[in-house]
Amino acid sequence: MSSVKLRDVRKSFGHVEVIKGVDLDIEDKEFVVFVGPSGCGKTTLLRMIAGLETITAGNLDIGGERMNEVDPSKRGIAMVFQSYALYPHMTVRENMGFALRFARVPKDEIARQVNEAARILALDPLLDRYPKQLSGGQRQRVAIGRAIVRDPEVFLFDEPLSNLDAELRVHMRIELARLHKELKTTIVYVTHDQVEAMTLADKIVVMRDGIIEQAGRPLDLYDDPANQFVAGFIGSPKMNFLAATIVEKAAGNVTLELANHGRARLTLPLTGGTVGEAVTLGVRAEHFGEAGAGGADISLDIDVAEHLGSTSYVYASAGGEALVVEREESRHENGRSHIVVSIDPERAYLFDSQGQRIR
Amino acid sequence: MVAEVETSGSMQDRRRGGAASNLARSEQINGWLFIMPALVLLGIFMVYPILWSLWMSFQVGRGMNFSFGGFANIIRLTQDPVFIRALSNTLLFLAVQVPIMLMLALLFASALNDSKLWGRGFFRTAIFLPCVTSLVAYSVIFKSIFALDGIANQALLALQLIENPINWLSDPFWARVVVISAITWRWTGYNMIFYLAAMQNIDRSIYEAAKIDGVPTWARFWFITVPMLKPVILFTAVTSTIGTLQLFDEVNLLTNGGPSDATLTLSLYIYNLSFRFMPSFGYAATVSYVIVILVGVLSLIQFLIARDRRR
Numbered sequence: 001m002s003s004v005k006l007r008d009v010r011k012s013f014g015h016v017e018v019i020k021g022v023d024l025d026i027e028d029k030e031f032v033v034f035v036g037p038s039g040c041g042k043t044t045l046l047r048m049i050a051g052l053e054t055i056t057a058g059n060l061d062i063g064g065e066r067m068n069e070v071d072p073s074k075r076g077i078a079m080v081f082q083s084y085a086l087y088p089h090m091t092v093r094e095n096m097g098f099a100l101r102f103a104r105v106p107k108d109e110i111a112r113q114v115n116e117a118a119r120i121l122a123l124d125p126l127l128d129r130y131p132k133q134l135s136g137g138q139r140q141r142v143a144i145g146r147a148i149v150r151d152p153e154v155f156l157f158d159e160p161l162s163n164l165d166a167e168l169r170v171h172m173r174i175e176l177a178r179l180h181k182e183l184k185t186t187i188v189y190v191t192h193d194q195v196e197a198m199t200l201a202d203k204i205v206v207m208r209d210g211i212i213e214q215a216g217r218p219l220d221l222y223d224d225p226a227n228q229f230v231a232g233f234i235g236s237p238k239m240n241f242l243a244a245t246i247v248e249k250a251a252g253n254v255t256l257e258l259a260n261h262g263r264a265r266l267t268l269p270l271t272g273g274t275v276g277e278a279v280t281l282g283v284r285a286e287h288f289g290e291a292g293a294g295g296a297d298i299s300l301d302i303d304v305a306e307h308l309g310s311t312s313y314v315y316a317s318a319g320g321e322a323l324v325v326e327r328e329e330s331r332h333e334n335g336r337s338h339i340v341v342s343i344d345p346e347r348a349y350l351f352d353s354q355g356q357r358i359r
Numbered sequence: 360m361v362a363e364v365e366t367s368g369s370m371q372d373r374r375r376g377g378a379a380s381n382l383a384r385s386e387q388i389n390g391w392l393f394i395m396p397a398l399v400l401l402g403i404f405m406v407y408p409i410l411w412s413l414w415m416s417f418q419v420g421r422g423m424n425f426s427f428g429g430f431a432n433i434i435r436l437t438q439d440p441v442f443i444r445a446l447s448n449t450l451l452f453l454a455v456q457v458p459i460m461l462m463l464a465l466l467f468a469s470a471l472n473d474s475k476l477w478g479r480g481f482f483r484t485a486i487f488l489p490c491v492t493s494l495v496a497y498s499v500i501f502k503s504i505f506a507l508d509g510i511a512n513q514a515l516l517a518l519q520l521i522e523n524p525i526n527w528l529s530d531p532f533w534a535r536v537v538v539i540s541a542i543t544w545r546w547t548g549y550n551m552i553f554y555l556a557a558m559q560n561i562d563r564s565i566y567e568a569a570k571i572d573g574v575p576t577w578a579r580f581w582f583i584t585v586p587m588l589k590p591v592i593l594f595t596a597v598t599s600t601i602g603t604l605q606l607f608d609e610v611n612l613l614t615n616g617g618p619s620d621a622t623l624t625l626s627l628y629i630y631n632l633s634f635r636f637m638p639s640f641g642y643a644a645t646v647s648y649v650i651v652i653l654v655g656v657l658s659l660i661q662f663l664i665a666r667d668r669r670r
Contacts, residue, residue: 052567073573085564089586098582099572150572 002063002076002153002186003028004049009058011044011210018044020210021058026203031180031187035197035233036207042190043158045207049188050079050156063153078147079156082163084139086131086146092118093127096146117145120182137168141175148183157189161196173199194234198222206230228355231282237313239349240323242281246273254350254358256281258298260319266296268345272358279358282349285313285326291340295348300325301338314339416648418641425641432645442646444620445628448535452624453603453657456539461595464547465588468554469580483555487548497545498612502528505537531621534614538622541609546602550595557591558584593665597658604650604657625650 004026011019019041026032034042047053049060051072060067067075086095096117097110105113118124121141131139140160147155160176161169177200180187191197197204198218205215206229214226218234225231231239247265248255255267256279266281273279291297300316300323314325316339325341350358419428436442467486471479489497504511505527512524527533561584569579585592607626610616616623616631625646632643 050567050571052570072571077571079568079571081564081568083562083564085562085568087565087569087583089589099569099574102574102578146568146572 003061004154004186004188005059005061006045006049007059007061009045009048009060010056011041011048011053012056017056018210019048019056022210022212024205024212024215026186026188029184029186031189031200031202032205033197033201033203034188034190034205034207035192035194036213037233038192040207041210042192042205042207046156046158046188046190049075049154050077051075076153077156078150078152078154079158080140080143080147080160082159084131084143084163086139086142088131091128091130092123092134092142092145095131095142096149099146099150113149113151114145117148120148120179121145136164137172140164140172144179152185154186154188155183157187159190159192161191162193169196176200195236198234204234206233225349225357227357228280228282228351231349231351231357235284237285237324237326239282239284241351242283242321242323244279244281244350246275246277246279249273249275256350258296260321261296261298264296264298266343266345266348268348268350270350270358273350273352278353280351280353280355281343282351283343283347285324287344287347288325288341289344291342293342293344295343295345297340297342299338299340302336412644412647415641416644418644420641421637421639428641432642435642436645436649441620441623441628445623445625445646446649448620448622449604449606449624451535452539452542452606453600456542457596457599457603459539460543460547460599461550461592463543464550464595465554465585465592467547468551468558469584471551472555472558486551489545489547490549492545494608495612498541498609501537501541502613528614529618531618534618534622538606538609538613541613542603542606545609546599550599553591553595554588557588561587589665593661596661596665600657600661601654604653 004024006022006024009019009022010017022045034045036042044053048055049062051067051070055068062075062077087098090098093114096114100110100113114127115124118127121144123138123141123145126134126138126142131142134142140163143160157176161172164172173196176189180200189196189200201218203215204218204221206213206221208229214221214230221230221234225234228241232241242261243259244256244266245259246254247257252269252271253267254270254273255265258264258266258281289295298318300314300318302314302316303322304315306313306315310328312327314327316323316325325339327339352358415425416432417427417429418425419431420426467482470476471483471486473479476482503509506512507524507526509527511527512521515521516524525533527537565583566579569583574582605626606624607630610622610624610627611630614622616627629643629646632639632646
């Protein structure tokens with residue numbers, strides 16, 4: 001059993017509270033990704049699980065045992081750092097086997113475990129090299145190998161891919177997903193890259209300012225964000241936000257007027273909200289429809305179009321509001337200065353002035 | 360047409376080549392002119408004395424009356440009990456003091472590198488301060504501390520660690536202890552600063568990784584900190600070795616080489632030979648070359664020991 005439970009966990013540095021009460025259940029063998037903008041407390045929370053930061057208040061359980069005061073080495077965890085944290089004066093083999101020497105593991109057993117980890121990570125030919133003779137991706141694999149050798153119940157990853165170039169990052173992402181399948185252990189992973197979060201996670205934890213904004217499966221967060229922050233953070237390109245006012249309410253229906261789009265009206269199948277309330281309409285770039293497809297049609301001036309081949313992103317604006325629209329047929333629209341698209345009421349989200357979802 | 364172009368082209372090249380070599384020559388002359396003042400000063404005050412002392416080391420005689428004596432001075436070295444005494448004292452100071460000082464510096468540095476240590480700014484300053492204090496002032500204070508009725512004896516008597524006061528400066532053994540303590544006190548902080556600077560360049564997450572992996576504190580120090588500081592340790596070992604081989608001020612001010620030459624060092628002996636006894640500049644120069652050779656040999660040995668075995 002290697003589940004991790006956090007109950008009202010808090011952390012203060014002096015008078016500044018950086019983790020403001022976190023409740024989270026991480027199941028056995030789950031791949032959980034903490035994601036959020038820099039300074040949101042995700043790395044601090046990970047370091048608290050690792051035991052590198054003390055827990056000011058609350059309860060941390062790993063494998064059903066309270067771990068608040070337990071030494072980092074006795075929590076059954078292993079951590080991979082952003083800077084790799086390899087010992088520069090030791091070979092790859094020594095780096096991976098170093099910690100086992102102090103756990104009174106016999107020499108031939110250390111060699112066996114190091115070789116096994118090297119096999120999993122395809123490090124065999126590099127075992128006698130020094131870290132400075134390795135590329136960034138290879139160093140990262142050694143750091144992961146050093147964690148694997150300890151056979152931990154929970155792996156902690158602190159932004160492990162952010163020092164790698166874009167191509168290598170994609171490659172290592174796939175490697176990590178494969179590794180999780182092979183090792184079948186719990187993984188807690190911190191990143192600020194929502195693409196990494198979406199592709200790797202069983203469960204994404206979106207954090208902001210020391211609290212959890214929403215936790216759930218990647219597609220649940222994408223389909224059903226709890227608030228405007230999560231809606232804007234998950235998904236690429238970012239969700240478009242349009243200023244609107246509620247002008248009419250009927251049973252199960254809310255009618256909006258879009259201020260910056262010629263007072264176009266749109267009726268959403270929602271029950272919340274009050275007439276006259278200023279709200280924000282959220283529409284993803286990929287959810288705009290062809291003009292006349294139903295809902296509301298809005299006319300946009302095209303600023304720039306990016307053609308990626310299979311799809312295109314049109315950066316457009318109207319009434320001072322910048323929007324991104326994904327268009328599959330955009331290559332035929334070269335030279336046009338404006339487009340008309342429709343908003344599908346079934347695929348639009350409504351947020352109140354506090355950023356909370358209106359359902 | 361083509362040939363013509365080629366000819367004119369090669370002529371141009373030659374002309375340009377001539378201009379280029381003129382330019383290079385004037386740049387070289389300018390360069391030499393710029394460094395000439397420094398070179399002249401170095402020549403007069405460094406190179407000339409070194410060569411002159413080498414020549415002097417083959418001269419015998421008293422005062423300014425000297426004549427070429429071949430290897431007479433080197434033969435005199437082997438038969439001079441005071442030189443042997445000074446050499447063995449110097450090597451003793453080196454063998455005892457340098458390792459103690461460097462180990463202390465390393466321990467202080469790693470203690471003061473801990474960001475959770477209370478008052479570490481104060482301790483850092485306190486430990487570094489001795490090497491910027493006035494040499495004479497600190498010698499006077501050390502002399503008074505280790506006087507027969509000084510604070511050292513009073514404290515030891517009060518703690519009942521000794522029954523009778525120790526004759527610090529007139530007992531051969533304790534005089535050496537005082538000299539070694541004095542130079543250790545003065546230079547530990549200086550070496551510590553190098554270690555601290557190097558430690559602050561070590562990525563903190565390396566220690567955190569070791570901590571999570573269950574590497575005990577002593578092992579983190581011995582297997583991570585020390586190997587990563589190896590180049591700095593080598594540097595401080597070489598500079599400290601040179602410093603101790605040239606040890607002069609402390610012994611001159613504290614014990615004046617006494618009692619009965621127990622703390623006489625090579626440098627002090629050179630000074631005595633030149634300025635205190637009947638001047639024997641030639642022999643003094645020979646002794647100073649002994650220091651040069653010792654420094655060279657010991658530094659080479661340290662470099663060989665510290666050399667990276669992986670290359």
